[in-house]
Amino acid sequence: MTTSDNENTPPRISINLDDIKGHEGDSSPGGGTPKSSTGWDGKLRLEKKLELVNPEALSDPEYSDEEQVLSGETIEADEDLLDDYPLDTEEIDCVHARVSSVPLLRLERFTAVARLCLRQNTITEIEGFSCLAATLKELDLYDNLIAHIRGLDDLTNLTSLDLSFNKIKHIKKVNHLTNLTDIYFVQNKIGKIENLEGLTKLRNLELAANRIREIENLETLTGLEELWLGKNKITQISNIDSLQNLKILSIQSNRIRGITGLDNLPHLEELYISHNALTSLSGLEKVMGLRVLDVSNNQITSIKGLKHLEDLEEVWASYNQIGDIAEIEEELKERKKLNTVYFEGNPLQLRNPTLYRNKVRLTLPQVMQIDATFVRVS
Known part of the structure; x- marks a missing residue:
């Protein structure tokens, strides 16, 4: 081990395999290693005191163990991520897989995908989906880095679209998706309900946790059954008389002082209006x-x-x-x-x-x- 002027290196710990108890199937109480129904669960029990190999690292602020430094590795987009899926699969789930570019997934090779889930990735652009237009019905892009709605022009068979937990400020370019029954915009930066005209088959509209101040532009959503508007900045329940099929209204965590605007909702069954200013x-x-x-x-x-x-x-x-x-x-x-x-x-x-x-x-x-x-x- 050498000492240099490079940045500090954390202390290294040496573990002797003889110190590990239970690895070879010891089942005695307190001495064995926990196992799940599938076997080894990875939890090693260490009973002897650990030995610090490089104690000088604790006292020398300039200490650096250059021999242990590993060169950096760049992880490229995984073009083979979906290779295990049969080409006629109807469902693809690719969650938390560090996907940043949809085109690199080469979705065009799949002929029957009806549901595509790409949750918790780093996708910034809605692109590369047109090749699935003939079959795709459910598209889930929850928790990505999308700021603008575009790239959905050909997906006219969609029935469900989830764009929750992104960075969207404006609802645009979805009103041609006339087969939509469910659309989710939870936790974005949307300030206005707009551009939803013509979605007469929509049953569920999720707009919770945005920046909306007024309920508006819902007149044509005559089939709507569930409207979720919690955690916004709404001060009054209004402009929902046309929602004759509405069954659930959630308007929690807003700034509402009185219950209004519900007289013409004959089918309303559930009202969630907690965390407001009702008296x-x-x-x-x-x-x-x-x-x-x-x-x-x-x-x-x-x-x-x-x-x-x-x-x-x-x-x-x-x-x-x-x-x-x-x-x-x-x-x-x-x-x-x-x-x-x-x-x-x-x-x-x-x-x-x-x-x-x-x-x-x-x-x-x-x-x-x-x-x-x-x-x-x-």
């Missing part, structure tokens, strides 16, 4: 088919407004300002389908945490779950 449940008068209501983490003082909702199955109202057990009985006792309620973190629970759950159970005997506790089995 009451006014606005649910005409949502007769509601089954699930999540209003947790608001400033609601009263649950008045639920008595008429005969299909209610779940009410999540934790961490509000609800304190009246008599009001809960009045609003919810006759809701025969109700099976789950959450009231923890309210004055109702905080005033007497020991008796709280038993009080709710006696007040709502039909309920099977109170907070995270099952109190009755069906």
